[in-house]
Amino acid sequence: KQIKICQVAKTGLFPYDIEALGDLGMKISSAAYWHKAFPYKSPLTGVSGTELADGYEAASGKQWTQQLGASMSLLDAGFEALKASYKAKEKAAVAKALSTLKTETMIGKVDFTGGPVANVSPGPIIGTQWIAAKEGSKFPLDYVVTENATDPNVPVEAKL
Secondary structure, eight states: OOOSOOBOTTTSSSHHHHHHHGGGGTTOEEEESOOTTOOOBOTTTOOBHHHHHHHHHHHHSSOOOTHHHHHHHHHHHHHHHHHHHSOTTOHHHHHHHHHTOEEEETTEEEETTSOSSTTOOOOOOEEEEEEEOOTTOSSSEEEEEEEOTTOTTSOOOSOO
């Protein structure tokens, strides 16, 4: 018998985790909180997910990770809150602006008014899988989107 699907959150988030596993890492699936295929742009920089990932790879020589988009989204939301507060040096004004923030970021819609509890905006979690990259690729692995139920705007790239 062979396991059909293996999803290990602690192991499947970053390319270096999968590389360390060698052949055992191939085809591990993962739940991703951001992927370069997300169709959103940063309101702060105007950069798309693909542009962010490509820029990171060119500057660092390392493969992009999902934390890039998540971190950019935090900057996007923070900047929007500072603008909305009209008093960026006053903590209470910024906190109040955050509590009513509705904006689109690198991860998609951020809405701190809709719950599930005050001042929380849940984001999408999409299905992904690590596969061998095509011959000639810069990196040995490719990270493909396999499921998009929490955000149908994210294109599915491969079948799990």
